[in-house]
Structures are given as C-alpha cells and as structure tokens.
Amino acid sequence: xxxxxxxxxxxxxxxxxxxxxxxxxxxxxxxxxxxxxxxxxxxxxxxxxxxxxxxxxxxxxxxxxxxxxxxxxxxxxxxxxxxxxxxxxxxxxxxxxxxxxxxxxxxxxxxxxxxxxxxxxxxxxxxxxxxxxxxxxxxxxxxxxxxxxxxxxxxxxxxxxxxxxxxxxxxxxxxxxxxxxxxxxxxxxxxxxxxxxxxxxxxxxxxxxxxxxxxxxxx
Numbered sequence: 756x757x758x759x760x761x762x763x764x765x766x767x768x769x770x771x772x773x774x775x776x777x778x779x780x781x782x783x784x785x786x787x788x789x790x791x792x793x794x795x796x797x798x799x800x801x802x803x804x805x806x807x808x809x810x811x812x813x814x815x816x817x818x819x820x821x822x823x824x825x826x827x828x829x830x831x832x833x834x835x836x837x838x839x840x841x842x843x844x845x846x847x848x849x850x851x852x853x854x855x856x857x858x859x860x861x862x863x864x865x866x867x868x869x870x871x872x873x874x875x876x877x878x879x880x881x882x883x884x885x886x887x888x889x890x891x892x893x894x895x896x897x898x899x900x901x902x903x904x905x906x907x908x909x910x911x912x913x914x915x916x917x918x919x920x921x922x923x924x925x926x927x928x929x930x931x932x933x934x935x936x937x938x939x940x941x942x943x944x945x946x947x948x949x950x951x952x953x954x955x956x957x958x959x960x961x962x963x964x965x966x967x968x969x970x971x972x973x974x
Contacts, residue, residue: 758938759948760969761786761819762961763930764810765801766952772806775956776813782965786817788930788950789839793824796848797896804830804837811838819888819948821869821930823896824848828855835862843867843890843928846874856885867928871896872904876913884923888948889914893941894931903932908944915945938971 762784767775779787789807794800811818820839822830827844834842842864849855852868859866867888868879872895879889891914893907911927918925929941930950938949951968958964 757969757972758942758946759786759926760784760965761788761928761948761950762955762965763788763790763950763952765790766956768956772810773813776810778961779965780814780816782962783969784816784965786819786948787814788952789818789820791820791822791824792896796825796845797823804833804839807834807839808837817841819843819867819928821867821890822848823869828858831855831858831862831864835864839864841865841867841888843869843888845869845871845896846878847871853882853885856882869896869930870910872906876910876917879914880917880921883917883921883925886923886925888926888928889918890928890930890950891946892931893929893933893937896931903934903937907931908937908940911941911944911946933968935967935971938968942972 762779792799792801817840819841820834821843842859844855846868856866865887869890871892891910893904914927926947928948929946933949933951934954955961955964
C-alpha cells in the first residue's frame with residue numbers, strides 16, 4: 756500500500772507560497788504538513804494559525820498541523836478556525852496529555868501526538884487507542900534539512916506493535932530526513948504517512964519527487 760505523502764510547508768518558498776501550494780495541489784500528495792514553532796519549545800520560530808488559514812483557502816486537501824510549542828491547549832480552537840484537520844501536540848509539551856487529546860477531538864479535529872527522538876514509545880501505551888496519529892520524529896525538532904536518525908525505523912516497528920497489541924486504528928507518521936531510501940524502510944516498518952520538506956521543495960521537479968516518494972515501497 757502506498758504511503759500518504761505530506762509535504763512540509765516549512766521548506767516552501769514563503770515569497771511564493773501560493774505557487775508552492777498550487778504545486779502540492781497538482782501533485783499526488785494527499786496532505787499538507789504545517790510545522791508550527793514558537794522559539795521556546797524549539798529554538799526556531801515559523802508561522803501560526805493566520806498563515807495556515809490563508810493557505811487553507813487555496814486547497815481542499817487535508818491539513819496536518821504539528822505544534823512544536825509550549826502550552827498547546829491555549830491555541831486548539833485557533834487551529835480549528837484556521838482550517839486544520841489533524842492537530843498534533845508533543846508528548847513532552849503536555850502535562851495532561853489525555854485532556855489535550857480530548858480537547859482537540861472536542862474541537863472537531865483528529866488528534867495526534869509527536870515524540871522527540873529520545874522519547875520511548877511505551878509512554879503512549881495508555882493513550883494509543885485515543886490517538887488518530889503518532890508522529891515519530893526522525894530528527895530533533897526545530898530545523899529542516901537534518902540527517903535522518905536511524906533508530907526511527909525500529910521506533911516505527913515498536914509503534915506498529917503497540918497499535919496492533921491495543922487493537923487501535925492509529926496512523927504512524929514520520930518526519931525528518933525522509934527520502935525515497937529512508938521512506939521505503941519506514942513504510943516497510945509500518946509507517947502510513949511520510950512528511951518530506953527539503954527533499955521535495957529543493958528537488959528539480961517537486962511533483963515527480965512526491966510521486967517517487969509515494970511509490971517508494973514499490974521499487
């Protein structure tokens with residue numbers, strides 16, 4: 756089965772954002788991935804709900820927002836209002852994770868949890884059945900273009916085992932250093948969604964690159 760491809764708009768050209776949105780619209784990518792950074796939880800700052808809202812006006816595709824911020828509960832309704840379909844918060848940023856997940860679902864969005872590279876999978880064992888998505892970070896969050904952390908492949912396998920063990924329907928998403936080579940191994944380990952930023956937007960033909968990622972497990 757082909758993975759869902761979610762181009763990371765953090766790597767897009769913000770001087771030509773509508774052009775890059777239209778490129779993703781033409782491509783076989785099913786999702787847009789939006790990385791939100793606050794300069795506190797991670798050392799970088801990106802964009803917030805207003806940029807996502809203006810981008811959402813130009814697409815009918817699924818919008819997947821990854822909040823790399825402290826106190827994400829304060830902004831849940833803002834991201835719903837911006838047009839987000841899935842809102843992912845970090846395990847490390849939530850003191851009351853179950854409550855955060857409930858609030859996201861109460862706002863009418865799918866709910867995901869992201870894990871930093873050092874955070875073990877077993878910490879999700881009591882909540883996996885409530886999650887629509889687990890995001891495995893295969894780089895340290897905060898910057899694009901980093902080298903893939905090899906342990907992410909076994910982490911995906913562990914996540915898949917936990918999902919099966921708990922009879923959950925949670926999707927596994929991976930973000931960081933994804934290309935056709937790492938993507939193939941991640942899909943074979945159980946990944947459902949591949950996020951790719953630099954690999955897509957810095958390629959000569961982003962539409963073809965997205966298609967090659969989508970078919971990475973077929974080659």
